[in-house]
Amino acid sequence: MSEHKTVAIVGGSGYAGGEFLRLALGHPNLKVTQVTSERSAGLPVSMVHPNLRGRTNLKFIKAGALEDADIVVLALPHNSAAKRIVEFEAKGRVIVDLSADFRLKDPEVYRATYGEDHPTPEKLGEWVYGNPELHREELRGATRIACAGCFATSVILALYPLIKLGVLLPRDVVATGLVGSSAAGASASDSSHHPERAGSLRVYKAVGHRHTAEAQQELPGNFPLHLTAISTPLVRGILTTAHAWIPDGYSDRDVWSAYREVYGNEPFIRIVKVAKGIHRYPDPMLLDGTNYCDIGFEMDVDTGRVVLMSAIDNLVKGTAGHALQCLNIAHGWEETLGLEFAGLHPA
Amino acid sequence: MSEHKTVAIVGGSGYAGGEFLRLALGHPNLKVTQVTSERSAGLPVSMVHPNLRGRTNLKFIKAGALEDADIVVLALPHNSAAKRIVEFEAKGRVIVDLSADFRLKDPEVYRATYGEDHPTPEKLGEWVYGNPELHREELRGATRIACAGCFATSVILALYPLIKLGVLLPRDVVATGLVGSSAAGASASDSSHHPERAGSLRVYKAVGHRHTAEAQQELPGNFPLHLTAISTPLVRGILTTAHAWIPDGYSDRDVWSAYREVYGNEPFIRIVKVAKGIHRYPDPMLLDGTNYCDIGFEMDVDTGRVVLMSAIDNLVKGTAGHALQCLNIAHGWEETLGLEFAGLHPA
Amino acid sequence: MSEHKTVAIVGGSGYAGGEFLRLALGHPNLKVTQVTSERSAGLPVSMVHPNLRGRTNLKFIKAGALEDADIVVLALPHNSAAKRIVEFEAKGRVIVDLSADFRLKDPEVYRATYGEDHPTPEKLGEWVYGNPELHREELRGATRIACAGCFATSVILALYPLIKLGVLLPRDVVATGLVGSSAAGASASDSSHHPERAGSLRVYKAVGHRHTAEAQQELPGNFPLHLTAISTPLVRGILTTAHAWIPDGYSDRDVWSAYREVYGNEPFIRIVKVAKGIHRYPDPMLLDGTNYCDIGFEMDVDTGRVVLMSAIDNLVKGTAGHALQCLNIAHGWEETLGLEFAGLHPA
Amino acid sequence: MSEHKTVAIVGGSGYAGGEFLRLALGHPNLKVTQVTSERSAGLPVSMVHPNLRGRTNLKFIKAGALEDADIVVLALPHNSAAKRIVEFEAKGRVIVDLSADFRLKDPEVYRATYGEDHPTPEKLGEWVYGNPELHREELRGATRIACAGCFATSVILALYPLIKLGVLLPRDVVATGLVGSSAAGASASDSSHHPERAGSLRVYKAVGHRHTAEAQQELPGNFPLHLTAISTPLVRGILTTAHAWIPDGYSDRDVWSAYREVYGNEPFIRIVKVAKGIHRYPDPMLLDGTNYCDIGFEMDVDTGRVVLMSAIDNLVKGTAGHALQCLNIAHGWEETLGLEFAGLHPA
Structure with a gap:
């Protein structure tokens, strides 16, 4: 007998909410009952997410009309979910937040990072950081999942095996993220105006990227982490390079073994390092729509420097797919359920 | 009890063969047993189609090592399949040809179009033109399927309802196809060199496009059909506009009704005509990886002129997905099996 | 002795005004004295047009601070220039309008096209349609120049020789324009949002394009003209194909001769028809920043059908360069002055 | 009285040679007399460089037909110029080499970098490293100019002021170059095949980039320099970020002053750091066709970490424009002659 859970998506007109909706509609155990959007209430969701034409007859509702559901997915702007979390907790047993509101454990770090006090610091301890590769056991049965940030995920998954195996030296790690335009959201702005963006490479955060805090939280160690984010003409995708130092004498093969040891059984991590051909390293081009993180x-x-590279689709492994993987674990379902898409080539 | 069929793909290192492979690997009733490539024999298929990393351990074999399979899919260059068709017929009961070799019924038209005599004209009558919307009944139980051409499909599906309902006037129809670079295949060439193609709009066939012949075969009527093909910076996708004339007095609503009448039950055709918003008409951007034809x-x-627009992914509804849809029909399976991907937004 | 003229640009924060500014700054006989922008008044022009960093210290002023200049260039939204034309006429002897306000001779056609009465119909006769290839003699000494529309220019220049030589048959002409995103202007909108546009091919005007009126005005004859406009991922550029019918018996060579006869001495028209290679036809990729129209x-x-193709940079030959060419003629200067840029390859 | 010099370009069918040709055709003091290409000998240069249609009637010749010229520009593959340098020296008084053959002073470094002995090590001392910002005085009257590498130039110009002012600490510098596809040259290859490149971000040199050697030569100091190069969907352009460490207490304003002090009079360096708007930092989008390096x-x-950013057009400031700037200096001409193009916005 299959087990079905109802899902309500709050803030479903953005890209993260729309992507979760796409995945949930294709998930055998989920039934999406409501999708909210203040701006688009009354319109068919396929008007805003035209890929879903013929896939659903759902219409957006206002959040005020939200009814109970087994799972409530919050796809709101940062700092919106936390302020209304009690309201949402009353609607569903399992809450997944796609924003940054509940990722950080330490309210002081939150304040330093986001420039204001956390509205519900007492609740931070209830949430699991939504990264299956690091927190799989905590996710089993979890009812509060704070989905990891997209750039943070690409950094964390690239560096984690070095941390776990204790081989990362306490030296500066420089990580550079090349990011597609969908990461900035669905609202038009001067910087997203096609003529200004199509041929552009633009550093948008040279120092002080907010994801530094969650990456440092998840990667304990005595190493300074420096993140720089650059916008690219891609729509989806993040390619991160991270320069890290490991002890003298480590060979290429040693690093390979380390990553195999840590990630060998992970369903969504592929170690990509091929001796020849044009696809020797991770490339976000291949990952659109998939939940893979290629490393x-x-x-x-x-x-003794290792140049790590990781690629993800920021909206899938970086957001909605990652969240769904967490939900699968939380419910004891097959971890890959609803996340089977292989990706396209060429793309 | 599920029914499994084995599939061998001949010429699997190109984009069409690779796309069929991707779809077949995700199809519950198909088991791919062999994939041939003379150039890449011995290599893992994922070396050439890196989206399939972790999805299959198949390696390319040479065609000479081909063994029997229930279904043989031919993804060879035009004019290669027909010359060796007896050899392939010995390997499988069902043959699907993705090339142009068996699409035309009339050997004279073939010669006029392709500039040489057909090598096995006596066999042309055995093949069904692989277009479910026009030939669904013939496809049931079919064992020879000649998959329709990609540009031809976009033209045929745009115009077919006017033909079927007898309202297309005998005047010139001008159809313009905007085509992505994957349609030219997987081999590097001067015209596909990224610096020469990335920002380019280039008419590559102003007059005399070969797909005219199959479009005219499938769209009987006394109207001259003029096809022009233009290459665009997209990788996947065809957007076709076709200017056709219908009798005075036909309203927008009449045309809508006509298309609903003909295509209302088609699982892969969506009529896209929205009064407002930015996604008012078909757009290939939304169709990457899907089997939809949006019209x-x-x-x-x-x-009395109607401007028709149709959009497809040239590698899916234009080739491999279309072929799989035909196979589903031929075997009496659910028509959408293995073709469920909804497409991405944004993409 | 060189002759200098002062220029004021009204509405200089948009793409057309910015492009005229770029060209004027490099013109030996022009001196830009003022650039207006209500929104950006007080800011350096290089803040909005960052390509001009180090090229000018001009700051935007409000239009209310406009002083006299020899030449006033109006780069305002459509329907803004005409309403204030008396005000601008008081500021300069020569007025160039880049909008559609003064292109049409017939107020009835204006009303049918733009949906309202022209505010100053009595002045329409004073303006020369700003197209040097058709109106060079009228432009000499002209003081009112209504710069031609970009899509219209690509259509007019493609078809004009057939009209001039009297060989265009009275049959339907279907013209399709593939247009870059800069043609929609500098203001961000949902349709220009990079994630929605980058991979898109979108018909934005299937029937009833407003440039039909000016194209018909400039191309007298008894042939129905049908314009369809499609947005593409290019930033700059228009590629137009036009299907026209000419009498039986006309050969490729005859058409070549006709175009050579009409355009042989034109400094900015190149007939592009090469037997081999990848650059056989016009391609807007090669024209960014140039004043060429390749045909x-x-x-x-x-x-008897001829498929005509024309390519321009919509902001140069389609707008600001075309206007500057007109100004050069009006002042008796070398026609190519300030318009020497050859274009880039690759680009 | 104007002074004219004749120029012969050896290897003119590639992108570097073609770009030098474009610039030289627009230079008032240069007259291009010959352009060689073994592959395209006999063809008009505009067949290969279609932007030059109507600009020149030159045809490619074979190098064997090379005659004397005042200036010989070598645009050959790496390691080709040095082997035939005596032959070319006999043809012209001034030799400019666009390849890497004469950039390194130390034959040992050359061997370590390029994997073979330099064919004419005794000549290395005769060449000036072609970077005006560092070697302007040496370039005056120079007759042997080894044009700097494109990625190297972006790294050198970003870091040079810190070196010159003695504030760069001896710590690891990590520099990441995002590179357009034209940097890989004009020959089609699997990696440049449009469907494989258009949506791709691909690390192509994670460690051991050859330009490290020339950057270290030009940037003396006790700091390890790590270069990583990533291919992007741009055609032209390099954006480099370099993470460097300077002493505690240096403020943003101090760094600004340092760069102003060193580069304040440089005609082609612009310091780009704007407090607001979308163009706050260097962006190669704005530099296509220009000789600027924006920093x-x-x-x-x-x-104490400073994140430096530099942007260039790899074919202009990265190659041909840089070379022309050197030639202008060598001849005592205005340094900006022939390099006046401002760049486009939008682009």
Whole structure:
């Protein structure tokens, strides 16, 4: 007998909410009952997410009309979910938040990062950081899941095995994220205006990226982490390179073994390091719509530096797919359920 | 009890073969047993189609090592399949050809179109033109399926309801296809060199496009059909506009009714004509990886001209997905099996 | 002795005004004295047009602070220039309007096209339609220049020789314009949002394009003209194909001769029709920043149909460069002055 | 009295040679007399560089037909110029080499970098490294100019002021270059095939980039320099970010002053660091066709880390324009001659 859960999506007119909706509609155990949007209430969801034409007859409702559901997915702007969390907790047993509101454990770090006090600091401890590769056991049966940030995920998954195996030296790690335009959301702005963006490479956060805090939380260790984010002409995708230092004598093969050891059984991590051909390293081009995080690396044996590379679709493994993977674990379902899409080539 | 069929793909290193492979790997009733490539024999298929990493351990074999399979899919260059068709017929009961070799019924038309005699004209009558919307009944139980051409499909599906309902006037129809770069195949060439193509709009066939012949075969009537094909910076996708004339007095609503009447039950055709918003008409952007053909139109009531628009992914509804839909029908399976992907937004 | 003229640009924060500013700054006989922008008054023009960093210290002023200049260039939204034309006429002897306000000679056609009465119909006769190839003699000494529309220019220049030589048959002409995103202007909107536009091909005007009126005005004859406009992922550029019918017996060579006869001495028209290679026809990719209109064609000798192709940069030959060419003629200067840029390859 | 010099371009069918040709045709003091291409000998240069249609009637010749010229520009593949340098020296007084053959002073470094002995090590001392910002005085009257590498130029110009002012600390510098597809040259390859490149972000050199050697030569100091190069969907352009460490207490304003002090009079360097708007930092989008290097930075005051950013057009400031600037200096001409193009916005 199959087990069905109802899902309500709050803030479903943005890209993250729309992507979760797409995935949930294709998930055998989920039934989407409501999708809210203040701006588009009354319109068919397929008007805003035209890929869903013929897939659903749902219409947006206002959040005020939200009814109970087994699972409530919050796809609101940052700092909106926390302020209304009690309201949402009354609607569903399981809450998934796609925003940054509940990712950080330490209210002080939250304040330093987001520039204001957390509205419900006492609740931060209830939430699991939504990253299956690091927190799978905590996710089983979890009812509060704070989905990890997209750039943070690409950084964390690239570096985690070095941390876990204790080989990351306490030296500066420089990570550069190349990011597609969908990461900035569905609202038109001057910086997203096609003529200004189509041929552009633009550093949008040179220092002080907010995801630094969650990456440091998840990657304990005595190493300074420096994140720089650059916008690219891609729509979806993040490619992150991270320069890290490991002890002398580590070979390419040693690093390979380390990543195999840590990630060998992960359903959504692929180690991509091929000797020849044009697809030797991770490339977000191949990941649109998929939940994969592809990870590669190259050793600079003379200096003990390893250049790590990770690629994800920011809206899937970076947001909605990652969240669904967490939900699958939380409910004890097959972890890949609803996340089977292989990706396209060419794309 | 589920029914499984084995599939062998001949010529699997190109984009069409690779796309069929991707779809077949996700199809519950198909089991891909062999994939041939003379150039890449011995390599894992995921080396050439890196989206399939972790999805299959198949390696390319040479065609000479081909063994029997229930279904043989031919993804060879035009004019290669027909010359060796007896060889392939010995390997499988059902043959699907993705090339142009068996699409035309009339050997004379074939010669006029392709500039040489057909090698096995006596066999042309055995093949069903692989278009479910026009030939569903013939496809049931079919064992020879000649998959329709991609540009031809976009033209045929746009115009077919006017033909079927007898309202297309005998005047010139001008159809313009805007085509992505994947339609030219997987081999690098001067015209596909990224610096020469990325920002380019280039007419590559102003007059005399070969798909004219199959479009005319499938769209009987006394109207001259003029096809022009233009390459665009998209990778996947065809957007076709076709200017056709219908009798005075036909309103926008009449045309809508006509298309609903003909396509109302089609699982992969969506009529897209929305009064407002930015997604008012078909757009190939939304169709990457899907088997949809989206069709829209606009009436010029003063002149009786209707501007039809159709969008497809050239590799899916234009090739491999269309072929799989035909196979589903041929085997009596659910028509949408393995073709459920909804497409991405944004993309 | 060089002759200098002062120029004021009204509405200089948009793309058309910015492009005229770029060209004027590089013109040896022009001195830009003022640039207005209500929204950006007080800011350096290089803040809005960052390509001009280090090229000018001009700051935007409000239109109310406009002083006299030899030439006033109006780069305002459609229907703004005409309403204030008396005000602008008081500021300068020569007025160039980049909008549609003064292009049409007939107030009735204006009303039918733009949906309202022209505010100053009595002045329409004073303006020269700003197209040097058709109106060079009228432009000499002209003081009112209504710069031609960008899509209209690509259509007019493609068809004009057939009209001039009297060989265009009175049959339907279908013209399709593929247009870059800069043609929609500098203001962000849902349709220009990068994630929605980057991979898109979208018909934005299937029937009833407003440029039909000016194209018909400039191309007298008894042929119905049908314009369809499609947005593409390019930023700059228009590629237009036009299907026209000419008498039986006309060969490819005849058409070539006709175009050579009409355009042989034109400094900015190149006939592009090459037997081999990848650059056989016009391609807007090659024209970014240039004032060229490249024109090519292909004959369908069986039907007497000629497929014409024209490519321009919508902001240069489509707007600001075209206007500057007109100004050069009006002042008796070398026609190519300030318009020498060759364009880039690759681009 | 104007002074004219004749120029012969050896290897003119590639992108570097074609770009030099474009610039030289627009230079008032240069007259291009010959352009060689073994592959395209006999064809008009505009067949290969279609932007030059109507600009020149030159045809490619074979290198064997090379005659004397005042200036010989070598645009050959790496390691081709040095092997035939005596032959070319006999043809012209001034030799400009666009390849890497004469950039390195130390034959040992050359061997370590390029994997073979330099064919004419005794000549290395005769060449000036072609970077005006560092070697302007040496370039005056120079007759052997080894044009700097494109990625190297972006790294060198970003870091040079810190070196010159002695504030760069001896810590690891991580520099990441995002590179357009034209940097890989004009020959089609699997990696440049449009469907594989258009949506791709691909690390192509994670460690051991060859330009490290010339950057280290030009940036003396005790700091390890790590270069990573990533291919992007741009055609032209390099955006480099470099993470460098400077002493505690340096403020944003101090760094600004340092860059102003060193580059304040440079005609082709612009310091781009704007407090608001979307064009706050360097962006290669704005530089297509220009000789600018735009440089920006952001301080991480807590750590003393400065994130430097530099943007160039790899074919202009990265190659042909840089070379022409050197030639202008060598001949005592105005340094900006022939390099006046401002760049486009939008682009």
